[in-house]
Amino acid sequence: MLRDIIKKEILDNITSPKFVFTFLLCTILILLSIYTGVTNYRAEKKEYTAALALNKKNLESQPNYQSLAGIGVKVSKPPQVLGTVVTGIEEAVGRVAPVNIAADPNLIESKYSSNPVFAVFGSLDLMFIVKIVLSLFAILFTYDAIVGEKEKGTLKLALSNDVPRDRLILGKAIGGYISLLLPLLIPLVLGLLILVITPDISLGGQDWARLLLIFLMFFLYLSVFFSLGLFVSARTSRSSTSFLVLLFVWVVFVMVIPKVAVIAAGQIRPIPSVHEITAKKDAFLQQIQSGAQKGVLDWIKKNAPDAQKDPKAYQGKFQQFIQDYQQDLTSKIDENNAALERDYQQMKRAQQNLAVNLSRISPASALTFGSMTLARTGVDDFDRFLASVRAYKPIYTKWVNSKLGQSINFQTGETAQIKLDDMPQHVYEPQWLSRSLARTIPDFALLAVMIIVFFVGAYVSFLRYDVR
Amino acid sequence: MLETINLTKRYEDGELALDGLTFKVEPGEIFCMFGANGAGKTTTINLFLNFIPPTSGTALIEGIDVAKEPLKAKRHVSFVSENVTLYGNFSAIQNLDYFSKLAGKRNLTKKDYAAVLERVGLQKEAFDRRVKNFSKGMRQKLGIAIAVVKDAANVLLDEPTSGLDPQSGREFLEILVQMRDTGKSVFMSTHDIFRAKLIADRIGFMRKGRLVMLKTAKELANEDLTDLYIQYMEEQPGQAVPPAAASA
Numbered sequence: 001m002l003r004d005i006i007k008k009e010i011l012d013n014i015t016s017p018k019f020v021f022t023f024l025l026c027t028i029l030i031l032l033s034i035y036t037g038v039t040n041y042r043a044e045k046k047e048y049t050a051a052l053a054l055n056k057k058n059l060e061s062q063p064n065y066q067s068l069a070g071i072g073v074k075v076s077k078p079p080q081v082l083g084t085v086v087t088g089i090e091e092a093v094g095r096v097a098p099v100n101i102a103a104d105p106n107l108i109e110s111k112y113s114s115n116p117v118f119a120v121f122g123s124l125d126l127m128f129i130v131k132i133v134l135s136l137f138a139i140l141f142t143y144d145a146i147v148g149e150k151e152k153g154t155l156k157l158a159l160s161n162d163v164p165r166d167r168l169i170l171g172k173a174i175g176g177y178i179s180l181l182l183p184l185l186i187p188l189v190l191g192l193l194i195l196v197i198t199p200d201i202s203l204g205g206q207d208w209a210r211l212l213l214i215f216l217m218f219f220l221y222l223s224v225f226f227s228l229g230l231f232v233s234a235r236t237s238r239s240s241t242s243f244l245v246l247l248f249v250w251v252v253f254v255m256v257i258p259k260v261a262v263i264a265a266g267q268i269r270p271i272p273s274v275h276e277i278t279a280k281k282d283a284f285l286q287q288i289q290s291g292a293q294k295g296v297l298d299w300i301k302k303n304a305p306d307a308q309k310d311p312k313a314y315q316g317k318f319q320q321f322i323q324d325y326q327q328d329l330t331s332k333i334d335e336n337n338a339a340l341e342r343d344y345q346q347m348k349r350a351q352q353n354l355a356v357n358l359s360r361i362s363p364a365s366a367l368t369f370g371s372m373t374l375a376r377t378g379v380d381d382f383d384r385f386l387a388s389v390r391a392y393k394p395i396y397t398k399w400v401n402s403k404l405g406q407s408i409n410f411q412t413g414e415t416a417q418i419k420l421d422d423m424p425q426h427v428y429e430p431q432w433l434s435r436s437l438a439r440t441i442p443d444f445a446l447l448a449v450m451i452i453v454f455f456v457g458a459y460v461s462f463l464r465y466d467v468r
Numbered sequence: 469m470l471e472t473i474n475l476t477k478r479y480e481d482g483e484l485a486l487d488g489l490t491f492k493v494e495p496g497e498i499f500c501m502f503g504a505n506g507a508g509k510t511t512t513i514n515l516f517l518n519f520i521p522p523t524s525g526t527a528l529i530e531g532i533d534v535a536k537e538p539l540k541a542k543r544h545v546s547f548v549s550e551n552v553t554l555y556g557n558f559s560a561i562q563n564l565d566y567f568s569k570l571a572g573k574r575n576l577t578k579k580d581y582a583a584v585l586e587r588v589g590l591q592k593e594a595f596d597r598r599v600k601n602f603s604k605g606m607r608q609k610l611g612i613a614i615a616v617v618k619d620a621a622n623v624l625l626d627e628p629t630s631g632l633d634p635q636s637g638r639e640f641l642e643i644l645v646q647m648r649d650t651g652k653s654v655f656m657s658t659h660d661i662f663r664a665k666l667i668a669d670r671i672g673f674m675r676k677g678r679l680v681m682l683k684t685a686k687e688l689a690n691e692d693l694t695d696l697y698i699q700y701m702e703e704q705p706g707q708a709v710p711p712a713a714a715s716a
């Protein structure tokens with residue numbers, strides 16, 4: 001009997017115009033999103049390679065270490081291959097972090113800042129389509145699952161037989177879910193094929209595992225709205241009411257809660273603005289710079305007699321002084337900046353965590369944060385990248401300072417040619433799958449809990465449903 | 469056999485929909501129940517199908533208490549409702565196939581379905597057409613075909629002739645007579661006095677949840693049913709038919 005109910009449900013759905021409409025729209029949107037993702041990724045990869053080469057060329061072309069210390073190096077964030085399905089914040093946040101002895105590294109040159117028109121429309125990635133469009137389809141498939149049958153009179157007719165209600169709702173749920181997945185699976189498989197056959201896109205074992213987990217999250221997210229649809233359908237006596245209620249809940253879940261959570265977190269845990277932090281850093285830098293000149297002059301005055309006695313020894317002593325003094329000053333700047341940054345990041349993280357946790361009441365937020373973490377395109381990934389750049393900065397400044405001191409010839413006034421062979425390189429280790437998975441467990445758990453709650457609600461409601 | 473004993477239903481809002489209803493529909497009998505809207509006819513059917521629980525009293529199908537063993541009782545009853553639109557995207561055969569399987573008839577072929585549809589008077593060219601393009605009469609015939617296929621010993625019909633054209637109405641009555649002739653107990657709630665008079669073995673009138681009149685076809689042979697209907701539907705201190713008489 002269960003098989004008959006499932007079969008009927010699938011047949012009823014796939015012969016309906018909504019199925020054809022859903023299938024067509026899913027195919028167009030999913031393939032378009034993956035095509036867009038692939039095109040963007042290839043462009044970003046090209047840009048990244050070009051940026052690395054340009055940076056190297058730029059460094060090599062510097063006449064001396066002084067100018068090298070001035071311009072510094074530019075560390076670029078490599079594009080993530082899974083950004084093809086979950087763009088995350090990749091386009092909104094900068095992809096390059098300049099590292100020099102003075103300023104504290106920060107991410108600049110985002111896609112949106114270089115071309116603001118992209119920000120107007122946002123990105124059309126697969127996650128966006130699942131979050132907005134497919135969740136609406138899940139509602140479209142379920143809003144009249146129970147109440148619609150009541151209106152048609154078929155529920156009375158079915159239950160006039162010895163059909164247990166639990167079997168009927170189970171059959172309807174399974175059949176309905178299969179019907180919803182059908183128009184989704186075919187374009188998804190086609191999309192995966194595009195990913196596989198596109199040159200420049202290579203998915204490693206970990207990427208495949210991540211991709212499968214992202215897809216699992218998509219299905220769980222759709223299941224939340226599917227079971228919610230069943231629940232509301234089993235609690236209402238008119239399909240128009242059911243649709244309106246579901247639309248309202250959808251807007252609250254997808255649009256309102258994520259935005260309100262961020263605003264609420266900002267109110268509950270306020271943090272200073274980036275400008276305030278930058279102003280504090282700049283003030284300290286100014287203070288150090290004004291003291292630096294005086295320090296050098298004092299040293300020269302103090303050691304002037306030595307310059308007459310033994311100029312060669314004096315030059316060596318001066319080089320050592322400059323190197324130590326420069327290192328001391330940059331260490332002070334770094335320490336101050338690091339302390340300010342540490343406090344700021346701590347406050348920011350607390351605010352972010354609060355916003356994330358508050359917004360997790362919404363399945364849309366759980367999907368957003370979870371899939372971005374799995375695709376390595378979320379806030380975490382950028383924080384990790386920036387942290388790695390900040391950890392690299394003292395290593396770089398130490399190297400460049402040592403070169404600065406050694407490169408000045410006080411007798412001839414010449415400076416040494418730069419050599420980059422021993423320049424320390426920035427290393428960025430992307431987050432491991434196990435760590436990403438651990439971070440997404442709350443999101444998976446929340447989605448699973450919502451599915452269970454809504455389905456049990458639908459089940460219990462249907463057992464007591466007034467079929468008249 | 470269909471039977472109610474002191475069946476009473478009071479809804480949550482306090483409305484008394486059925487008030488100690490007692491009657492019996494014997495095998496091979498067509499029992500037509502009249503009554504104004506809200507008299508309790510549909511409530512009686514809903515209680516037979518366990519769609520609502522009784523406040524007190526018992527509804528029995530083949531001697532099985534519906535409230536206690538609903539699934540077992542429902543095996544012995546077919547139901548034809550007033551406004552069933554069925555699955556619009558399915559053909560007549562597909563609808564029939566689904567409901568037959570729910571009724572436990574698993575071994576029927578397309579030929580069997582076609583025979584039943586032909587029997588209820590549906591045109592052959594409509595068998596494979598989508599039901600959403602059917603007229604009300606055609607859908608009603610399909611509803612009857614679903615009841616025929618189940619082949620239960622008892623049939624409940626909730627105002628089944630409303631909206632049927634004269635030809636369809638006549639064909640429908642023929643099917644009910646065939647059902648009676650094969651020993652089925654048929655309970656029909658209706659407003660259709662003329663059609664009911666043609667086939668009913670007994671006729672009951674309900675008012676405010678009570679059975680206020682019960683007569684056999686013979687007793688009604690020389691009576692004007694319209695006058696009787698109006699007379700019994702008018703507000704008057706109705707006296708319920710004694711249980712013994714109702715069960716006779």
